[in-house]
Amino acid sequence: QVQLVQSGAEVKKPGASVKVSCKASGYTFTSYAMHWVRQAPGQRLEWMGWINVANGNTKYSQKFQGRVTITRDTSASTAYMELSSLRSEDTAVYYCGRGLNVDLVATMGYWGQGTLVTVSS
Amino acid sequence: DIVMTQSPDSLAVSLGERATINCKSSQSVLYSSNNKNYLTWYQQKPGQPPKLLIYWASTRESGVPDRFSGSGSGTDFTLTISSLQAEDVAVYYCQQYYSTPYSFGQGTKLEIK
Numbered sequence: 001q002v003q004l005v006q007s008g009a010e011v012k013k014p015g016a017s018v019k020v021s022c023k024a025s026g027y028t029f030t031s032y033a034m035h036w037v038r039q040a041p042g043q044r045l046e047w048m049g050w051i052n053v054a055n056g057n058t059k060y061s062q063k064f065q066g067r068v069t070i071t072r073d074t075s076a077s078t079a080y081m082e083l084s085s086l087r088s089e090d091t092a093v094y095y096c097g098r099g100l101n102v103d104l105v106a107t108m109g110y111w112g113q114g115t116l117v118t119v120s121s
Numbered sequence: 122d123i124v125m126t127q128s129p130d131s132l133a134v135s136l137g138e139r140a141t142i143n144c145k146s147s148q149s150v151l152y153s154s155n156n157k158n159y160l161t162w163y164q165q166k167p168g169q170p171p172k173l174l175i176y177w178a179s180t181r182e183s184g185v186p187d188r189f190s191g192s193g194s195g196t197d198f199t200l201t202i203s204s205l206q207a208e209d210v211a212v213y214y215c216q217q218y219y220s221t222p223y224s225f226g227q228g229t230k231l232e233i234k
Binding site: 062112 | 214218223226228
């Protein structure tokens with residue numbers, strides 16, 4: 001069955017960077033898009049960007065442009081999201097989400113368990 | 122950017138009764154070339170990631186109970202739970218995937234009355 005397993009919780013200081021991983025199993029990793037979505041405490045879900053896992057092309061939300069980098073390692077079936085210049089407002093749970101199918105690239109049918117990133121001095 | 126607005130913010134419904142959640146987009150998410158609405162509904166329970174319920178505004182994901190249904194087109198959409206069950210207590214989000222950034226509504230918290 002499809003599984004997305006994310007790395008563990010992180011505590012970072014303002015100005016630092018964080019890199020969250022999302023290891024996929026149960027399907028052909030390169031056949032589906034991978035998205036990153038975050039949820040700050042009590043806030044709505046917020047789409048950050050996605051990667052075409054097959055060719056590595058990415059698209060980011062303008063809000064995070066310049067601070068976020070999404071990559072993948074096809075040999076390890078793992079996607080990564082790195083966020084730099086962290087500030088307290090970046091404290092959130094970060095999720096990876098897999099595109100449902102080739103026609104529904106941007107509909108997230110499978111999700112990781114979430115990774116809490118806390119930014120605090 | 123497309124702004125998604127849900128109503129109400131919270132809703133209390135008796136078990137077995139109908140629950141209706143609305144979602145409005147700031148611009149149409151109907152793609153004319155294929156006549157499909159790029160609108161998804163998710164359910165999120167505390168401490169869990171979202172779960173896909175409905176895509177193309179009205180297509181139920183495999184395994185989702187048929188008491189969940191989606192309707193609407195263009196800018197106005199509705200998620201209906203025909204007969205509320207205790208396990209349906211959750212926050213529900215709509216999301217548009219018509220254009221990036223793929224935006225979500227603010228969520229509707231559904232509780233038992």
